[in-house]
Amino acid sequence: MKNILECHNLTKKYGQKTALDNISLSIETGKITGLLGPNGSGKTTLIKIASGILSADGGEILAGENKIGTESKKIISYLPERPYFTPAMKVSETIKFFKDFYQDFSEDTAEEMLKKLDISPDAKIRTLSKGTREKVQLVLVMSRKAKLYLLDEPMGGVDPAARDFILKTILKNYNENAGIIISTHLISDVEKVLDDVIFIKNGHMVLHKSVDEIRSEKGKSVDALFREVFAC
Amino acid sequence: MLGKLIKYDLKAGIHIMIPAYIFIILCTVFSRITNIVSGMLSGSLKHIINFLFIVSTFILILSIMATCVITLVWTVLRYRNNLLRDEGYLMHTLPVTTVNLYFSKIITAIIFFLADTAVIIFSVILSGIPKEYGINWEYIKNALTTFHYGAKEYGINGNIYIAAIIIVIFTALYMSVSQLFASLNIGYSIPFGKGASRDLISIAVYIVTYIIMQVVMFMIIFIPVLIADFDIENETEMLKYTQTFLFVEIAAMVFFSVIYSLVSIKLMQKKLNLE
Numbered sequence: 001m002k003n004i005l006e007c008h009n010l011t012k013k014y015g016q017k018t019a020l021d022n023i024s025l026s027i028e029t030g031k032i033t034g035l036l037g038p039n040g041s042g043k044t045t046l047i048k049i050a051s052g053i054l055s056a057d058g059g060e061i062l063a064g065e066n067k068i069g070t071e072s073k074k075i076i077s078y079l080p081e082r083p084y085f086t087p088a089m090k091v092s093e094t095i096k097f098f099k100d101f102y103q104d105f106s107e108d109t110a111e112e113m114l115k116k117l118d119i120s121p122d123a124k125i126r127t128l129s130k131g132t133r134e135k136v137q138l139v140l141v142m143s144r145k146a147k148l149y150l151l152d153e154p155m156g157g158v159d160p161a162a163r164d165f166i167l168k169t170i171l172k173n174y175n176e177n178a179g180i181i182i183s184t185h186l187i188s189d190v191e192k193v194l195d196d197v198i199f200i201k202n203g204h205m206v207l208h209k210s211v212d213e214i215r216s217e218k219g220k221s222v223d224a225l226f227r228e229v230f231a232c
Numbered sequence: 233m234l235g236k237l238i239k240y241d242l243k244a245g246i247h248i249m250i251p252a253y254i255f256i257i258l259c260t261v262f263s264r265i266t267n268i269v270s271g272m273l274s275g276s277l278k279h280i281i282n283f284l285f286i287v288s289t290f291i292l293i294l295s296i297m298a299t300c301v302i303t304l305v306w307t308v309l310r311y312r313n314n315l316l317r318d319e320g321y322l323m324h325t326l327p328v329t330t331v332n333l334y335f336s337k338i339i340t341a342i343i344f345f346l347a348d349t350a351v352i353i354f355s356v357i358l359s360g361i362p363k364e365y366g367i368n369w370e371y372i373k374n375a376l377t378t379f380h381y382g383a384k385e386y387g388i389n390g391n392i393y394i395a396a397i398i399i400v401i402f403t404a405l406y407m408s409v410s411q412l413f414a415s416l417n418i419g420y421s422i423p424f425g426k427g428a429s430r431d432l433i434s435i436a437v438y439i440v441t442y443i444i445m446q447v448v449m450f451m452i453i454f455i456p457v458l459i460a461d462f463d464i465e466n467e468t469e470m471l472k473y474t475q476t477f478l479f480v481e482i483a484a485m486v487f488f489s490v491i492y493s494l495v496s497i498k499l500m501q502k503k504l505n506l507e
Contacts, residue, residue: 051325073327084322
């Protein structure tokens, strides 16, 4: 399988603090990879560098053989943990916005998903609850036929039913030509959809294995292994 | 892609600016009507209508000032919120260059400032004031012709002079907006502090850069006058100097504009901090 994301000796510092320390990893297409680690481990930093929000201080990162820039952003669909639409925008306007800027965006898919969620296209973003805004963002991100999906805490702050919807949406839009990276703390919820997991601790990668390998070698779930590796 | 970015920036601003422009026009119309009607009446009714005319004119002047302030505030807030805060997670991950993101905001700001000017000029014409003072197209044409002949007598090209003034206006507009944006980018590139402290730092940066710019401009423009020992009472010498001064001023403003723009773009490319 081809690699959709490659990091070689990637380093990022915030002043004196090293958020990522010479990280090297590869993410294959067609796989759902969990990026797991405690708070401040570097997960979000890695995702932000891959999405183009941050620039690395050292090393190299390639997405689909492109350096991070305009070309990589065409193939990467990024969901941050923050709401990012102008509050005055209507849901229908956000759809038009994505359609205008992303050639791989499917308006029909987005409208169908929003209809199922009973979210009115005329509703303004500012009138929606936090959970509903996150659902709108997720729907738009997953309505793109991207090569790489970067989902940063997609299930943070939403109810269990919404989490199930999010996982179903991710699986429904999953295809063999794309890679998905999910950064999350809710490991037990997301474990069932993961193919591979990466553990990050203090800016270092401490583990990169498939879920099946972990279960067969360690005889435990990813959640249990996580608690063991990152025990306080 | 730049066109699409400008489209969305204009759409975001139009919801605020259009009502302001409509209010200005309505105030102007009301003011004009009360002025005309007041002239046709007598007695206490005339005083009442005249009072309405004064109040509406006062509101009109306030609304013009408010619109200019709103345009400035909206320009700053749009740039800050859209590129330096949470909305930046969307904007900086679009398949567009940072340069395009930046120039979209600059161009939109200039369009709205020019729209403000156009609405104000239209309001002045609609108010009937120019007509009262005999200012019409013929008057303006005659004034320009007189200016050209006068300039020629002093050895100055009137067309170039006027073109230079127009370029100064646009360059000053670009420089002012780019200075605001650079101050915001510097304030928001610091790795600590929350929104309010970054805003305060941005304001402080703006004040400092404004003072530095004014000092530099003063030195560029007025020191040559002192060194060359111009005869200030010699009209020809002073007019020739002001023509040169305009081009020097343009060059200085272009220099500052380039610096401010580069600072903003480089900081967004290398030191973007949306946290």
